[in-house]
Amino acid sequence: MKVSYDFDSLISRFKKKDKIALAKLITIIENEPEKAHEVFKHFEDVKHDSYIIGITGSPGVGKSTLTGAICKNLLDEGKSIGIICVDPTSPFSGGAFLGDRVRMTNISLHPNVFMRSLASRGYKGGISRAVFDISLLYEAFGMDLIIIETVGVGQAEFDVYNLVYTVVVILVPGYGDAIQMQKAGIIEIGDIYDINKKDLGGEDVAVQIEMMLDDSTFQSGWRPPVTMTNAISGEGVNDLVQNIMDHKEHLELSETIDEKKKNRFRYKIRELVYSKIDKIISESVLDEKEINEIINHALDDGKFKIYRTIHNKFEDVNFEIKKR
């Protein structure tokens, strides 16, 4: 009863904007990353850039509802949007509860929107390894905008920062004081700050963010605006969307956008390269079993020997690169 999808037919259907094909290719890329180059070689003649927005914040701030409200606004303007929502994989079971889609039911049937829920699958930083790949696939598909929604707050958030052009940080009233925010590293990564659930208050949070910003310096002269929204009633969403578009315009006019794009590619290329190296080393120098032996030895009063052991392992190896 299982129908296996012919790869070539998937590619041709994808090019005809078939969402089923997009979904299937996402599955392939997420589960078999080694096949990614086979997929993307078919799009080497595609000349399209999407504008990429990251929406981030702690669980419970209303990110998904807000993402849905932002999308509705943009869809009404005729934009096409590819959404990626990432939720954490349970470190105990390896499974995940992906609960973002449920907050966006009202836009789910719009022909110009596609949404995929991803589990982090052990990847750090609040995102998953597949996020870049899928956003690239969305670009090949021709989406005007890509929105990446992730959970998390803190240093780890630097990861989503690398994959998008505009970062929107969502907070809620009662979030905590400025010192906490600074410690969490939030201030450095946001291009826009939004305080959701404004019906519960939030002016004090806004003030604190503004105070923090007063003490910061800004690259390229963009001082992050602070907005307040109620995602459920829609209040403030227009202003938030306007701020996002303003930031986009700012990046494009100041030509900083190219730096962001380069950053995104650098991040992925590094990851691909490291992944290859990791594989080669693991196959020819030091595999998981050997590493475990060294660890066990370290446990057994051998911890000061770690440096010498690894150093020697590599000294004992002759690297020869033969190009075919």
Add this chain to the structure above:
Amino acid sequence: MFDKEYLEKIKSEKEKWEELYKRSRERDVKFVTDSEIPIKQLYTPLDVKDKEYLSDISFPGIPPYTRGVYPNMYRGRLWTMRLFSGHGTPEETNKRWKFLYENGETGFSAAVDALTFNGIDPTNPDAAPEVGTSGVPLYCIDSLFALTEDIPIDKISVALVVEPFTSAPVCAMYFNMAKMRGYDISQLTGTTQNDILTMTVGYIPYKNCAPNHILRLACDFIEWTVPMKNVPRWHPINFTGYNYREGGIDAVQELGFVFASACSHIDNLIERGWKIDDFVGRLAFHLAAHKDFFEEIAKFRAARRIWYKLMKDKYEAKDPKNLGFRFHVQTAGSSLTAQFPKVNIVRTAIQALEANLGGCQSLHTNSYDEAICLPSEEAALIALRTQQVISDESRIHNTIDPLAGSYFIEWLTDEVEERVWKYIDKIQKVGSIDKSLSSGFLYKEMRDAFHKRRVKIESGDEIMLGVNKYSVPYDTVTDVFRTSKEAIKIEVQRIEKLKARRDNAKLEKILDKLRNVCEKEENVMPVVMEATKEGATVGEICDIYREIWGIWEPPLAI
């Protein structure tokens, strides 16, 4: 209550008995109540030695009301036999109601369908398949006429089990219908459940509004009916713990939830400027009668004492008529099985007995096919006869509160009361009832309770005959009662006819007024009365709420 010297004697004799007991067997079972109160092998005067009969137990109809809320209880009047019922169309439900009335039912209770519950019209294609499948559709005033055709609503009390989101439109339709029939609504008796907790946890509402708006609607309805004297004999609210028990919480939590909810509503009304005695006498409760026989009885008795103390100490109610805890009971649906369903008749009978021995004012007994489908006529009749066997054949009501004085019962009543006070504190620390909802606190309590119970059942710690002991497959023999497939068509046509004859321009103006009222802090009822009289449907009223207040998404507690 006992002589000190004699107590010493009992104590030493008891120690001798305990020696005997130690040498005898004890079954390898956990002797605890459902809420995990540990229960000793024996209770004696020693366990109640500090109790004062007059101040702790007293007499029925006298503070602290432990023994009952009226001086004469069932010696004067039996509880109302009120079966929760509704299906298909108002006409079909009317037939079933008449059938039950002819067979001795003494009160009516309308179980509404999911569309009525959520304020959605059958013209919505996403909801249409569910018209009449889980209750009676009451979408417009014509439906209320059909439901009550030839039913003496001035003589028998009617309970409309709708919650705050739709209590205004549905009850307004009912009151308008009654007026048009020539009844004086200031004399009508009945109940609206109007319970904020029912529609927010365990049962997740579809496209409703945030809890603070729901609380406002609930209090608007209470205010308009009772202290504003429009329908002063009506019970505008039943604080309902039943649905929470169905979700897995225990008896202690049940009382905690309903009392915390009651306090929030009372506080809201007092903030509006009313005095406690203006309205509190008509506030009532709806509790479950669950599996643990004695704990449930103790729970009912403890509830009366707790409410009295809240009324006297916290709110300083003066009118003695307002100090009594009055409640309706439903036997526990979650205790019934789809495996070997006839056993459900026994379960329901035992639970009905609990309700009576606990002194309830009104009782619904479940039908045995409840776990499979809506009640068939025969199953509903058996449920009614269950109550009548107790009232007419068992003679347990020859005397009032027969279990009083039992060392075990009095001890357990105290124990439950003490635990409930602690739990009320825990909930109130989170804030008023709508805050405990919007913060997710109640959802977490529900989720944890349900998880705990599920683990108990799957491990066999809690026994469900037919499911985890003597397990058998699902029953396929019992007839499945199916609601009419024609209901969708009938109800859509009913609304179309109504829309054709009503003055749409006039209604539009009234609905605009409603928009206005929603934005302010005015009571919605007067406008809703006007709107439903002019033919507004339940969906049209609720769409205005949605438009003004936005659609709330309940927190997901996984």
Add this chain to the structure above:
Amino acid sequence: MSDRKIRVLMSKPGIDGHWRGGIVVSRAIRDAGMELIFGGFQNVQQIVEAAIQEDVDVIGLSIHSGAHFAYTQEVIDLLKERGVLDNIMILLGGVIPAKDFAKLKEMGVANVYGPGSIVSDIVNFIKTHIKEK
């Protein structure tokens, strides 16, 4: 090397809000190492669109309204129309009379779970019957 996880959509067609069962099963599915996409209240079109975009292996329909035949048939018809029926397992849970199980299975439902079903049975059924694509 495949990092493939089984993906399950949990959905309630219609508006009846009895969600306890659906939420408990969702949790169990996550705890069993699968990825559970929570759809919540969805109409038939939204269910199918979600199943397609999320490329799920299983659709779980939670139905307590008595309207199980109507909804199930609509979901199956639409999945077929979109050409994705063959690769998706459909499971039903809720207040569904045992008498109706056989007909539902004929319609294309893989299994039906009535009240009191053991959650681990559902999880095991999925794991046994979903093979590597």
